[in-house]
Amino acid sequence: MIDENVQARLDFMGIGETERATLATISPMIASMIGDGLDHFCSKARATPQTAAFFRDEAHMAKAKAAQDSHWMRIASGTFDSGFYSSVRRIGSVHARIGLEPRWYVGGYALVLEKLLNGVAQRCSPWRRLLSWFRIPSASAASVAIVKAALLDLELSIAVYFEQSQTERDQAIAKLGSALQSLADGDLVTDLHGLPTSFAALEGSFNQSLSSVREMINGVSRSTDGIRAGSDEIAQASEDLARRTESNAASLEETSAALAQIDGRLRATAASSTKTVTRADQAIATVGDGRTTAEEAVQAMTRVSDSAKGIDSVIEGLDKIAFQTRVLAMNAAVEAGRAGDAGRGFAVVADLVSALAMRAEEEAKRARDQLTLTQADIVTAVQAVQKVDGALANISSDVGEVHALLGTMSDDATVQSSAISQITAAIGAMDQATQQNAAMVEETSAAARTLINEVTSLARQTGMFTIESGIARATAVETSTPRAHGPPTATPAPAYRSPVAALPVDTSTRAMTPAGDDDWNAF
Structure with missing residues (x-):
């Protein structure tokens, strides 16, 4: 049928x-x-x-x-x-x-x-x-x-x-x-088994791909743990560095302000030193004038002393004249005594002349004594003026040394002021750079925290996969609260047109396949 x-x-x-x-x-x-x-x-x-x-x-x-x-x-x-x-x-x-x-x-x-x-x-x-x-x-x-x-x-x-x-x-x-x-449910353990012989290549490729994905997820999980630990350390170090940088910035700002004050004081000192040098120049000039005046006074007193010596000669002449006058008065008195009454009037004149001569001698003696005192005073004055001149010379020398020291101090103060100005500018630049570094460190810290959140999210996602038999990859989440994951939503699959049917079949693996008695009825 x-x-x-x-x-x-x-x-x-x-x-x-x-x-x-x-x-x-x-x-x-x-x-x-x-x-x-x-x-x-x-x-x-x-x-x-x-x-x-x-x-x-x-x-x-x-x-x-x-x-x-x-x-x-x-x-x-x-x-x-x-x-x-x-x-x-x-x-x-x-x-x-x-x-x-x-x-x-x-x-x-x-x-x-x-x-x-x-x-x-x-x-x-x-x-x-x-x-x-x-x-x-x-x-x-x-x-x-x-x-x-x-x-x-x-x-x-x-x-x-x-x-x-x-x-x-x-x-x-x-x-x-x-x-x-x-695989969509996160199972990376279950391999593909039991496919027909013609799909052996697909089975092997799928299992190999699954193994690669499993190793990749496992590696990603390990890397995620390492990255998260490193990110925590980076964030902590960045925060510590930010605090230290802020402290350094404050210290630099205070140092800059202190240096600015020192610079101002050095500038004021340099200006005062310059004024003092000017005053020292004036003092040197004044001392020079004083020494000139002292020399003129010494010369004047020397001339007075010389004049006094001339007066002494005059007084000595007066003494001689008074002596001779008294001798003449004595001679006149003798002659008046010889003349008797006729010479009485002449005797009176002789007495008066003798008295005048004696008085002249006394006045000459007084003048000599006064002149001697004057000469002694002149010598003392000359010595005093000479001492004043020596003192003025010493003052001039000391003022010169002070002038040199003040000049050096003024130059040093100017150099120090310039150096401190440069240091202040450098510290200002360091302060600005430190503030910029502080801002960058804060950004780095924020980026590290963001990276931690991203890595935590990645770790949470990789934790959904099962990479060992019956054991899910559980990743500890320390920095944020885990997000709830619902079961994967099943998506209706479109009509399937298998590309495997178009793959060439490797007949070499079946060349010696045992066949039954009817296997070759096809021929």
Whole structure:
């Protein structure tokens, strides 16, 4: 009884009773020709690496050839019953399981059909039909029947192949979807297992990617812990540095103010020193004038002393005159005494002259005594003036030294004032730089705190992943309150078109796959 799945195809392909009867009529021909066709295919299969890889040895190929011969005779019978359909489904399933691509199956049919159609053309020629009294069908009818039957078998087998492949794809997609859902739920432990053989490359790639992601998340978690610890240290150090920088800035500001005061005082000292130097110059000039005056006084007193010596000579002359006058008075008195009364008046005059001479001597003595005192006073005054001159000379020398010292002090004060001005400017620049550094340190501290928050958020997110068997990656959060994470929201997946079906299948891994007795019925 024809299977309903086969019947629908028979109806569409136009394989009716006539075509089935034609197949039954030429089945002996097919039996005699199928061996050559299968030999032709086997020679091609041996020479082609992709197909040769499916055979273990010549015995395996001979067994496959025998199975193919039996299947072709089932096709040639034209019965297309349930046994035929079961055989075709088994062939398609085997093709899908061992990874035999349809190109080789279709190619094998082309090689077999080449021999069959050439043989039919010879055996069903018009003159052979004539000799058989037209009991054999025409070459065209026989060829059409063979081609339709072969295409029916080929289509059923390929349909099963695609059905089986689709089933495997559906299974692979389901398992892959489950694995991806686990991955979306943060499970990085569960690998992808149990995919069909044709998806082994996908399974390996997924598991390798999962392992890489697991290692990456684990590395990110470790790095996050390290970064957070480093960020805490940076933030703490930045805050300490900010406090020290602020203290340094305040100290620099106070130092700058103190230096400004010192600079002002040094400038005032330099100005006072300059004024003092000027006054010292004036004092030196005054002392010089005093010494000149003292020298003039000494010279004047020397002249007075010399004049006094002249007066002493005059007084000495006066003494001599007074002495001579008294001598004359005495002589006159003697002569008056000799004259008696006549000379009495002259005696009176002589007495008066003698008294005047004595008085002149007394006055001369007094003048000499006074002159002696005056000369002594002049000598004392000259000595005093000379002492004053020496003192003024010493004062002039001392004032000169003071003048030099004050000049040096003024120059030093000016240099110190200039140096302190430079130091003040440098400290001002340092103060400004320190304030800028303080601002930068505050920004660094704020950035470090922001980095800590970001790293904490990253650690919280990586903590959602399970990277060890049954153990979630739990990351301690110290700087902020953990955010609540709800379960991941399931998003409806779009209609899936697997790209895996387009991937090339590595047949080398299946070359020596053990096969059952019917594995090569496909040929």
